[in-house]
Amino acid sequence: MKLQFHITMNEALFLRNPETSDLGKNILQHSVLLIHQNGFEAFTFKKLAEQIGTTETGIYRYFENKHKLLVYITAWYCCWLEFQIQYQTNNIKDPVVKLKRVINLLAKAAEDDEQTSYMDEGLLHQIVIAEGSKAYLTKQVSEDNKQQFFKPYKDLCATIGTFISECNPKYKYPRSLASTIIEMAHFQNFFMNNLPSLTDFGKKKEEAEIVAFLNDLVFSSLKKS
């Protein structure tokens, strides 16, 4: 038996649910490939259509524009991560252990999850690192937010914030520290690989070093004085 893991996405993100058809799944799968390959700026629905042997019209029936597709993909990643966190911290009581697992999940390259056939989580992780913030760094962020596009990100942040508060109930900035962990897990990775002098990881270029940095950062802050 194979358990297929399913994520229900915000309906305002798409015109037709891409998870309900082969074409839809192809769109998701090859979007990830193409965005990873060419970057989000150079990514167009025309190129995507050519790649999967359909037409621009075909894509536009699923997604209004490439911005919503990016938001969809990053939101999907947040949902998947949230699930991974719930799964991997389930039955663990020590919040320190839980938080360490979270940092590991955030900072280490994801392996392709076979439960989700059409999504390559490794590539997805790379995309979120390099393009993820473009999903919200826009003029329409408030409207998008009203439509709950960023709920998965916020939920993730809330979950991590809860772990933080469990470690030290007196700590004053659980949510800000949570968003800092998330963003820095990604940015330090991008810097390490592209602008290494912005980090201390230029020589080895290992994700383990980012994990060590984040652990130090977080648990120094949470140390009860």
Place this chain on the structure above:
Amino acid sequence: MKLQFHITMNEALFLRNPETSDLGKNILQHSVLLIHQNGFEAFTFKKLAEQIGTTETGIYRYFENKHKLLVYITAWYCCWLEFQIQYQTNNIKDPVVKLKRVINLLAKAAEDDEQTSYMDEGLLHQIVIAEGSKAYLTKQVSEDNKQQFFKPYKDLCATIGTFISECNPKYKYPRSLASTIIEMAHFQNFFMNNLPSLTDFGKKKEEAEIVAFLNDLVFSSLKKS
């Protein structure tokens, strides 16, 4: 006597030096205004040309494309900040005091510096918050880096890293902590104003809270144990 403060920019960023002519200064000034108003995605050379009463051709003589203009603007901001830091920490010996001033400079809204007539540092700060990371989150980041486009950012990071090491010479991640401070000063501000549940500052929405968070984060990490 009025001291005009001058920043020498990387020549590979422009085709003609915008600081040497009225048109050039107009381009810089109104770019900042327009990007702030419409966001970088909706910003075009045509709109910019209309706004300042010139033609697209006129702009293209100064900047190859809008990406280089954005890099120019963000690099200019880094240079200006670097100067502010040098100026405000000059003659101060205590590295803790120096670092606190840096955090203040990064997190608090800049006031328009009258030494630079055509640049509105307040708007510039807003632009760097919302659009700054788009300058390096691109596929060409490595080529841009080879041309030293990000040197001002790296220098800023190195300066702050030095202050960090002065606070605690044994601290292992001075550069990563520096880039974390810079990015988080901006991201927490963006989140506070646009996605407040990613922060702990939703109610008051005051920059002073970001300063407090960053101070706590940094000085917990640097506490000698």
Place this chain on the structure above:
DNA sequence: TCCCTATTGATAGTATTACTATCATAAATA
């Protein structure tokens, strides 16, 4: 079996963007 509907494909067309090229003109400079 036939009808109906949903999905996809094919083609065309538009406004805008991101440029490049050419020529004219006015101001500064030598």
Place this chain on the structure above:
DNA sequence: TATTTATGATAGTAATACTATCAATAGGGA
């Protein structure tokens, strides 16, 4: 006065980001 230099005006192109229309096909129910 001759000559650069900066700017302006106009035109044109390829690509992008869509929208509209119509045809083909496939599956499900009556």
